[in-house]
Amino acid sequence: MDSSFATLAMSTPTIVLSYAAAFFFVVVAIAAAYALFKAGGTLQRVDTVLGDVDREAVPLLQKAGTTLDGVNANLGNVDQITKDVADITDKIDAMATAVEGAVSTPARKAASFSAGVQGAVTSFMRRDKTAPAGSAPRPAEDAAAAWSAPAAEQASAAATTASKAAEHDAPAPDALTDEPSVAARAGDAAVPDAAAEAAGPVTGAAAAESDAKD
Amino acid sequence: MGLSTKLVVSGAVAGAALSYYVRSRHQRTGESYLSIVRQLPGDALQWADDTRARAVRALEEGKTAARGREEEFTRQLNAAGAPPGA
Numbered sequence: 571m572d573s574s575f576a577t578l579a580m581s582t583p584t585i586v587l588s589y590a591a592a593f594f595f596v597v598v599a600i601a602a603a604y605a606l607f608k609a610g611g612t613l614q615r616v617d618t619v620l621g622d623v624d625r626e627a628v629p630l631l632q633k634a635g636t637t638l639d640g641v642n643a644n645l646g647n648v649d650q651i652t653k654d655v656a657d658i659t660d661k662i663d664a665m666a667t668a669v670e671g672a673v674s675t676p677a678r679k680a681a682s683f684s685a686g687v688q689g690a691v692t693s694f695m696r697r698d699k700t701a702p703a704g705s706a707p708r709p710a711e712d713a714a715a716a717w718s719a720p721a722a723e724q725a726s727a728a729a730t731t732a733s734k735a736a737e738h739d740a741p742a743p744d745a746l747t748d749e750p751s752v753a754a755r756a757g758d759a760a761v762p763d764a765a766a767e768a769a770g771p772v773t774g775a776a777a778a779e780s781d782a783k784d
Numbered sequence: 785m786g787l788s789t790k791l792v793v794s795g796a797v798a799g800a801a802l803s804y805y806v807r808s809r810h811q812r813t814g815e816s817y818l819s820i821v822r823q824l825p826g827d828a829l830q831w832a833d834d835t836r837a838r839a840v841r842a843l844e845e846g847k848t849a850a851r852g853r854e855e856e857f858t859r860q861l862n863a864a865g866a867p868p869g870a
Contacts, residue, residue, distance in 0.1 A: 674861055678854055681854070682850040682857065686853070688849065690842040690845060691846075693838075693841060693846065694839060
């Protein structure tokens with residue numbers, strides 16, 4: 571009896587451990603089965619999603635390819651439009667340059683011509699006292715213009731005297747053919763001098779005033 | 785109008801102009817008519833010389849003014865066509 575009790579006492583923990591292990595493995599098996607069941611469901615859904623993707627992605631990609639082809643075609647059109655606009659801009663630039671050259675050159679010439687004509691007319695109309703050829707008769711005219719009544723007789727007499735002297739010094743044919751201007755200028759220059767001298771300070775002052783006006 | 789008529793009309797006009805000039809100069813200067821008529825060729829030559837000299841001087845000044853205006857115009861065009869800050 572003691573031996574069987576000892577044997578029973580010694581084998582009890584082993585049995586307990588065996589039952590515990592069995593229970594543990596059963597629990598683990600149940601948990602694993604549950605996990606595998608869930609994984610199977612998940613994989614089933616993944617398979618379904620992949621099937622949907624395979625069924626719908628290919629037409630979508632085809633549509634995307636078609637859209638990209640259209641976009642490329644439109645980009646080609648935009649590129650062509652850009653080139654045309656660049657060509658038009660170049661042509662407009664060339665045309666503007668040509669118009670500028672065609673307009674500015676005649677305008678510049680016209681402005682220069684008008685300025686030249688204006689300057690020439692102004693210079694021609696301006697009385698210059700330093701003019702060598704035109705300065706001689708002017709004092710005579712000015713002195714004669716300032717001719718006054720009291721000195722009229724003396725001036726007339728002096729002019730007549732000077733005319734006679736010039737006529738006597740320079741013969742008539744020579745004055746009209748070879749050197750007419752010399753004789754005439756001599757007579758013309760002699761007349762105002764004599765007239766100025768005969769007219770006195772009044773006529774001289776008037777002549778100086780006339781010169782100052784010129 | 786025949787040639788003789790033209791000559792007569794021209795002579796009449798020239799005579800009238802000469803008479804007017806002589807009379808006006810006589811009234812201005814008091815010189816005798818003979819003296820004025822005798823000085824006419826000299827006056828005409830002096831007027832021609834004076835006009836010729838003034839014309840030559842006016843031509844030169846006109847050329848100078850035209851060159852100056854053209855240079856100014858060219859400078860203004862270049863300044864207008866230049867980029868800002870140039």
